Amino acid sequence: MKKSLERRLLLSAAAAGLLIASIGSGFAASSLKLEFITHAAFFSAETKQPKTLDPQVFVEDTSAPEATGPQGIKHVAGVRPPFIDQDARTSKLFNAEHKPLGFDLQSWLSAAGTVTIVEKDGKLTLDATFKNLQPNASYSLFENHFDTKPITFTPMDGAGKTNSFTAKADGTATVTVTLPSMPTHDNAVLLIYNSSGQPHGTERGRIGVDAHHQIIARPE
Numbered sequence: 043m044k045k046s047l048e049r050r051l052l053l054s055a056a057a058a059g060l061l062i063a064s065i066g067s068g069f070a071a072s073s074l075k076l077e078f079i080t081h082a083a084f085f086s087a088e089t090k091q092p093k094t095l096d097p098q099v100f101v102e103d104t105s106a107p108e109a110t111g112p113q114g115i116k117h118v119a120g121v122r123p124p125f126i127d128q129d130a131r132t133s134k135l136f137n138a139e140h141k142p143l144g145f146d147l148q149s150w151l152s153a154a155g156t157v158t159i160v161e162k163d164g165k166l167t168l169d170a171t172f173k174n175l176q177p178n179a180s181y182s183l184f185e186n187h188f189d190t191k192p193i194t195f196t197p198m199d200g201a202g203k204t205n206s207f208t209a210k211a212d213g214t215a216t217v218t219v220t221l222p223s224m225p226t227h228d229n230a231v232l233l234i235y236n237s238s239g240q241p242h243g244t245e246r247g248r249i250g251v252d253a254h255h256q257i258i259a260r261p262e
Contacts, residue, residue: 074159074224076231076259078172080151082126084258085113094126098254099143099150101133111138115250126151138250143237145176153257157231159224166221168198172233175209180236182206183219184246186258189228195246198231206241230260 082096089112097113100121108119117123117138124133124147131148143150155172168183175181183198183205197205200222209215225231236242238252247253 072161072224074261076157076159076261078153078155078157078231078233078257078259080153081232081255081258082151084260085255086126093128095123096126096150097123098250098256099124099135099147100138100140100250101129101135101147102140111250113249117250137237137252137254149174149176150256153233155233155257155259157259159221161224166224168217168219168221168231170215170217170219170231172209172215172217173213175213175215176235177209177211177213179209180206180239180241181209181215181256182234182236182241182246182253183217184232184234185225186230186232186260187228188230195232197244202241202244206236225261227261230258233257 081098082094085097086094091112095112097111097115100117101124102120103122104120106120106122110116111123115138118140121136121140129147131146133147135143135145135147135150137143152174153172154174155170157168157170159166159168170183184195185198187194187196198221199205199219204219207215207217233256234246235254235256236247236252237254238247242253
């Protein structure tokens with residue numbers, strides 16, 4: 043009887059140890075690493091466009107009438123969204139009001155970056171690195187919420203205070219932001235180019251006019 047009781051106590055202790063280890067692992071640091079892709083490619087694939095296009099910027103086309111683009115952005119006559127596999131990469135870009143952005147399609151599509159999100163001790167930290175951005179330009183990180191209809195957007199930091207930055211003269215940038223929650227497949231990390239030269243707080247800005255979705259990273 044004594045040996046049986048001791049055995050049961052040992053088994054109970056072992057089970058308790060496994061439970062503690064399991065609980066402890068639930069609080070261990072977790073991470074998420076993502077690669078950005080062009081918003082043009084992402085949007086075109088998600089909406090099944092017949093041709094890959096960028097709804098956020100525009101090229102000159104004298105035959106283009108005033109219209110509303112595929113992402114609901116109204117543009118004046120004389121410009122239209124660029125077709126990625128059709129228009130020359132040297133094509134100069136404009137906003138929806140036919141104001142020059144100051145760079146060409148190749149420069150716009152060359153932006154790249156990675157983002158790592160780490161959860162540790164109850165704190166979520168996003169670290170992002172970018173290259174081939176516009177030199178000394180203003181950018182903001184926003185979160186897409188695909189689980190809302192229509193899709194909504196909030197600053198990555200939840201408050202619009204630390205989610206914006208200025209690229210360096212060589213077009214690189216490194217950004218660290220504390221997040222309110224871990225992104226899932228229902229979300230995405232979105233980089234917005236502020237063509238006005240300044241961020242817009244908790245709002246993205248006037249999309250296609252003074253703010254433009256450039257690259258995006260969505261968890262699987």
